[in-house]
Amino acid sequence: MLLVIVSGLAVGALYAATALVYNVMFSTSKVLSVTTGHLCMLGGVFGAWLVSDLGVPSVLGLAGAALVGAAFGFLTEIVAIRRVLSRPVEHLWLLTTLAMATMVQQAVGLWWGTEPRPFPRLIPQDFSAGVMDQKYWLPIVTVIVMVLGLEFFYRRTMYGKVFVAMSEDVFAAQARGIATSRVRSLSYVIAGALGAVAGFAAGQLTFAFFAVGHGLTLYGFIALAAGGLGSNVGALVGGLALGLFSTFATYFFGGEYQQTIAVGLLIVVLLLKPEGIFGQRQVRAV
């Protein structure tokens, strides 16, 4: 039973991290990028490639994975976001980020192979540790560090305050002399690095597999929508709750209906409280 709770928390931590990455990109651009889950996938695959295949030490592998994620985030912003946001048509960003997500997934699939490969052990530890195994506590610790770091960033640093200003009102921020498109690029770079780090930390749970992206995009979104769009605490709570919920559902009903139950949860939350548990109620635009 303890193992169920711990593994639920670990999976939930990955969902929460994905939801946080959504939030970072959403804060500056009001875009929910489909590439979010694929950032985690990149972290897992490139981490495994660097550490297993090239024999790089874990710390350098983490840095390399974060670098790849940041580069892809930057590319996404340049190709798929910047030109689209200047157009009046709504939801074009959904199409471009979907295209980017499909392309990166296929490219990784062609290069890395379509079979899941094991992710290397990051810290020497034998497999008899049970609930104290690193594959459980690594993602949990990572997401806690990420939430604390982001909160510190938003509250205590100048750049973080610029992010908050942009999430409140882009035009007002521009009028106060903030280079909004540069800040937006920076937010995508940060989001890419964070996503890759989360994917790296949870690599032993998901394996180095090219197709985890779509699933994570969906689960991260469910966590975010349930917790409340734009709220970091909501993302954390929503992610952990979703992880626990789906692990318990698997424990009691078997693994066949995992997604059905998760999406059922999403629909129930959206029908009862459309803005999410910690979200701010949106005033209807007229």
Add this chain to the structure above:
Amino acid sequence: MTNTRSPAGSAGLLAGGVALATLPLWVGDFYQLHLAQLIGVYWILIVGLNLVVGFTGQLSIGHVGLLAIGAYTFAFLAGTHELNPLFAIAIAGVIGGLCGLLLGLPSLRLPGFYFAMTTMAFSLIVTELTLAQDEITGGGIGLAVPGVSAPFDTPDGLYWLILIVGGLVTWLTWNVSRCMWGRSLIAIRDSEITAMAVGISLFRAKLIVFVFSGVTAGVAGALFASLQSYITPDTFVFELGLFFFVCIIIGGRGSILGPFIGTIILTALPELVAPLAKLGNFFYGLTLLAVVLLIPEGLQRLFEVLAEKLRPRRIESHVVTPDLTRLAAAIREGQSS
């Protein structure tokens, strides 16, 4: 998107219709006929989806789930229970419509990205359920599907059945797109608030269109299953739903001919050009990105621009010569009164 049809347009439509109707007689080999059948089946689904995506602007990326439901309904009824296949196709359409209703009731109330994610989740759920319910669907092993009954049991016959169904649904959507209904859908796509202000019932219009797309998806699924003759959950991957969506976006929103051309190009190109088949979904992603960034209005608009370039509209110039004496008289009259 023109209401008045020129004689050249009618002739082109007629010639295209004749070419499509006689296609099994002049097409080269069996493989090309199969390709034409596949395009036809995809088109039956896409023509319904086009009303949802192209006209109403609801970005559904998970219609492959409805296709799978239609396919498994047909396989279950016509295969396991040996019902009349044509009747089973109709039932598949009804079931597809019902599932469309069940999916649409909660999800169509949600804004853009939420709706897209819900449809994506729906297609993943369908895959999961087909794997879990292995007494009905055969699980991961799959199901053998029988062919369609008598006059349509040959490859040529199946092609003509697909053509009849495809022609029918295309005619239906063409009528919808021209009448007040279609206009109200376009109004919803362009601005929901304006549409609401002029008295369009948003949710009802969206739901009816979505259920219609469910029916076409169910029928397409039944025909798809009998065309493939064996179905497994792997046939209905999420990327197939993405493919339908890309066909419409590439063709152009708010047009019927554009998505048709998009469907033909995207289905036929990877089959005919071998290196593209290896790239697979990468190619679809790249096409989607290129179209959205370069020609957001789609191929339809590209053709219109090219036609304009080739046959520039004559700009008539009117020279206006003032009638000075009359003007002077009018001014005088105005001063005197």
